Amino acid sequence: MVSLEANDRLSSQEAVLGSLLIEPKLIGPVLGKVADRDFLDDAYRQIFQAIRAQFVSGKPVDPVTVRDRLGGGETWSRLLLEIMEDTPTAANIWEYVPRMQEQARLFRGREIAQDLARVSDMEELRRGLDKLQALTVERQDVGRMNMEQMLQSFWQRHTTPHRYLTWGLSKLDQQLFADLGDMIVLGGYPSAGKTALAVSFAYHQSAEKRVGFYSLETSRYKLADRLIAGMAGIEMAAIKRGELTEAEWTRAADAAPKILRHQLELIDASGMTAGDIRADALANRYQIVYVDYLQIVEPENRRANRTEQVSAISRAFQQMAHGSGILVVALSQLARSEKARDDSRYVEPTMSDLRESGQIEQDADAVLLLYLEEPSRPNESRRVLKLAKNKDGERGRMYLAFDGAHQRFRQAGADQT
Incomplete structure (x- = not known):
């Protein structure tokens, strides 16, 4: 029977x-x-x-x-x-x-x-x-x-135009043909704003995809404060001091319905290995995963030297992306570049500045590098977002204005290719 x-x-x-x-x-x-x-x-x-x-x-x-x-x-x-x-x-x-x-x-x-x-x-x-x-x-x-x-x-596949993933920056959307299953690396110097930019990307994409943001350095509560500052238009200083006005509480309440429509989860990932992150991402059915940042992911093999450890972590995320059909966006520190002698500005970073392993640039389908246009004036300087590697499109750079008070980025000025 x-x-x-x-x-x-x-x-x-x-x-x-x-x-x-x-x-x-x-x-x-x-x-x-x-x-x-x-x-x-x-x-x-x-x-x-x-x-x-x-x-x-x-x-x-x-x-x-x-x-x-x-x-x-x-x-x-x-x-x-x-x-x-x-x-x-x-x-x-x-x-x-x-x-x-x-x-x-x-x-x-x-x-x-x-x-x-x-x-x-x-x-x-x-x-x-x-x-x-x-x-x-x-x-x-x-x-x-x-x-x-x-x-x-x-x-x-090409009977109708394919919809690639977007980032909330029109120029980047036009140049970077990213899809599920790719590995993207976002590199930046300390305090350049790469975490804030990554959170902005993740929030934008979570309107249509399930996104997990694994933070190994910043707590989920601090990331939440940054998100709400940007989405509700509330200054970070007021949030940190706990001195929100009635008008700011109203703005937060007004932003809530829009925020709740997004499928973004913030995860405290301190101590997690790449294998841990992969298992958790699969269990939670994330379609896009952000890792902040690659060099402080717990290594599987503590006996290996540092270059070998970071290389293994990078390969693990590449295999996770290509094998599981998840878009992996791995943040990476850049080695501090020497300053140019004549004008005290940083030399423009390249992929070789990705810290501790050349394997990272090999594994990535695309590499974005974020740095200050004028490092000597960090509060006033525009950010430069350089598309240094792009397997399926053109390379180039664009300028971003960063509103630190509200943790927001926007395109600014004339872009160069």
Whole structure:
């Protein structure tokens, strides 16, 4: 006797396959989101593989051609017809697909959990827990494509313009084509404002994505004060002194509904390793992660020298981004640059100034460097945001005005490329 749970699981698979047989135009988009592993029943998996092979070959897809690709026979004919009859409509396929995938992950998760009950040491336990974490991530396996799949993917992905992640600065949005799965490094000298800029980016992106801001240096309460100062237009000095006026309390209350619509969480991460941050991010389903900052993340190997430790941390975040489909924005200290002899200004920083490891610039998909235009006048100086590395676009620099009283940045002056 088949359980109600099994019937429910199989009906989701049937609904997806039935939709593809009823409306072949759906096959292309579905192939970009569904894999063999999403079908737990062997017969349904074979049907999906036959549909995919028929589609990729450029030949018509219907019950007859799929049956013939499966080897023919009355059994396959009957099953294909039953699947189509049981599927009420192809219009709901995007409801069927995630339901089927969630049920498949749940089934595999239970299998892993059963194995965990029989582990004999901590290493086996860690491996099992890693497998469980991987089930929460869409990109579980090694990705590969042949040339037919490449062309198919190209048409699917570029039929409509792709929406890249934005940063709240129009010039940066035009030049930096960042996406989930990338690793971005934001480097800056101490007191240049990189944390304030990162918090601004994170808040902007959290209007549409789940964002986790892991702070290893500044408490979540101090970050919250900075955010509210900027969003409500309240001076930081008044917040720090605890002397908010009635008008300022009103502004804070007025800003609250907008703030509450953002999916941003501030995390005290002192003592966390890159592995800890990855596990926590996956558990909380963050789509974007900020790490402030990379050089003070707890190393996994305390016996390694400092360069090796920072390199390992950088590689771990790169693997987290590329392997988990999370945008990782890692803040980094810049080594203090020598001052130019003639005008006492800092020499413009380069990627080689990222502290303690050249591995950071190798791992990053893009590198942003933040510094003062006139270091001798820190309160009046504009900030320069230099796009020093940009794999998919142009490099350049832009000028920002920093309102320290309210922890706000805005574009200022003529930008150079």
